[in-house]
Amino acid sequence: MKIVCNGQALEIAPGTRVADYLSQLGLETPSVVVECDGMILSREEYESHALQDGSVLELIRFVGGG
Amino acid sequence: MLTIAGRKFRSRLFGGTGKFSSPEVMKESLAASGCEMVTVALRRVDLNNPADDIMRVLDRDRYLFLPNTSGARDAGEAIRLARLARASGGGEWLKLEVTPDPRTLLPDPIETLKATEVLVKEGFKVLPYINADPILALRLQDAGAVAVMPLGSPIGTNQGVLTRFQIEIIIAQARVPVIVDAGLGAPSHVAEAMEMGADAVLVNTAIAVAGDPVRMARAFALAVEAGRIAYEAGLGAVRKDAAPSSPEDGLGFLR
């Protein structure tokens, strides 16, 4: 199935949960926050939240700024 | 000691984390500046380089993160970024910046006030970045901002405190700390702001892009301290006229 993550269209396996996807990217770190279809997910939701075809995902973290 | 929203700060210099040549230089510079609060921005993770996390070098116990909403062009975008910042473990602290004009990056007063009203209700400790407009500063305080951050001059211009007259009014009227932000390009600029009675200053570019950022950070720290001590010690007034204390001209009517 197709999702859009950080503006890029990607193909991922059906049934992938947010936790699975983060682990594939090596991003199981508390410094990354996940917004899925406009909703911010809490860490507890990563395990249960399955991505859907067409899901729009934003992975955000702190970067340098003034 | 400086207190913002109940939290005490020994240093009146706040640092930025942008524009450094490397995370290591940033870390060393912030250490040399003595600052305890640093601004950070929020951006998408680079999916081609997901492990690149420059914030990993900063000790969160040592530095309070002040996430900003840089890039937001209206209240809605700023509110979204604020919520993401909180979810990222940024706590309730927020430097609110709404800059619709990409050329000057001057803040939008109307959207800033709107966003402040919403975010204060959501429990954020909002420090709005504003043009040096005294009435806006008051309105933001009424709306619950925990500090105000008027600009000295447009961001990145290194022109110093061009808004001196308005910042003096903001300081005189303020019920919350006043942090002068943006445009402070040299230690003499921050000393000037602190001598005027600013509660703190925020410096990023001038340290990050200096020839030797670590030594420059130290210079800014000293200037902030010097300016603050001068303010507390009471500067002599600039004389408007050289008139010595006069005899009682014009008071002959007194009995």
Add this chain to the structure above:
Amino acid sequence: MFVLPEFSALQEAISRATEADALMALHSDRPGLAGLAALLSPVAEPHLGALAKRSGAITSQRFGRTMQMYAPVYLSSYCANRCAYCGFSADNTIERRVLSMAEAESEAMILHQRGFSHLLLVSGESPAKVGVDYLEELALRLRDRFAALSIEVQPLATEEYARLFSAGITSVAVYQETYDREVYKKVHLAGRKADFDFRLETPARAAAAGMREVGIGALLGLADWRAEGLALGFHLAWLRKNYWRTGLTVSFPRLRPAQGEFKPLRPVSERNLSQMIFALRIFDPDVGLYLSTREEARYRDGMIGLGPTRYSAGSCTAPGGYGLADAGGEQFEVGDSRSLAEVSAAIQQKGFDPVRKDWDAVFQVQGDGQQAA
């Protein structure tokens, strides 16, 4: 909530000031409360001429060469308080009078015909005789014809002030009389007024209700005038911070030594009064300063241009005093009994413009008010 420093602490701050502190404050754009203490202290006295000059320059710069004219309308001499210094004190045996609505309106119209458009509605503190309903009705009757309607009556609640604001009252004056708690207790023998703190919070309630202007003051002659001046500075600074939409004024009612039955506990001379006015002007360039007809014509003429911005003229301090020839029972005897025309001429003589209006109460709508501090 406004926290007033102990009166003795104010006195200490003043006594610590040096002549150098006073000179520094004199030339500073923002002398602050420490500077005000120095300007009020005896060490500033040799520099009274320089204070006058600076105060006058600040006043002209901020207010122009103008003087706002107003007149009081005494509505009632009934009072529920017993205050040792006041002609309306409940235990004084004077003939009491409260104006009917028609009488009050007619008094106001006499002043209107004389050319006044700023009125100060004054009454003894007797809610049963002149309460919120009375003031509201009077304001509604007068608002179309006057530029500003101020009240100097008993302290009210925020909601009551909001009602009066809607009806057209533009400003509220409520004087603490003295910021010295001990003296306050001694001279306010009975009545609601005996509650120092309730009175102290009153200006903030009026400001919170949205009033355009709030006036404070101390009755000079009760306690150490220097510390009263510093207390006024603290009160002003706090009100400015917390109610920034509200204009602020200070009055300087002085118990003159030779006058009345109550002997001032701490007499205040004209020099003292002048120093206090100059110091507060240098401390706060924006504050409106009243100098009423309690003071003599000679003194008032001399002070034109040196700090005050509001002068009354042709004042009568008894209810019905403008229209009724036999209205007795004055609150105090005036020191300057000249007419508006005569006082205006004196003001013009000094190169100032006597201004009769700067606002129209008819434009006033009830807004959100301000957040309480």
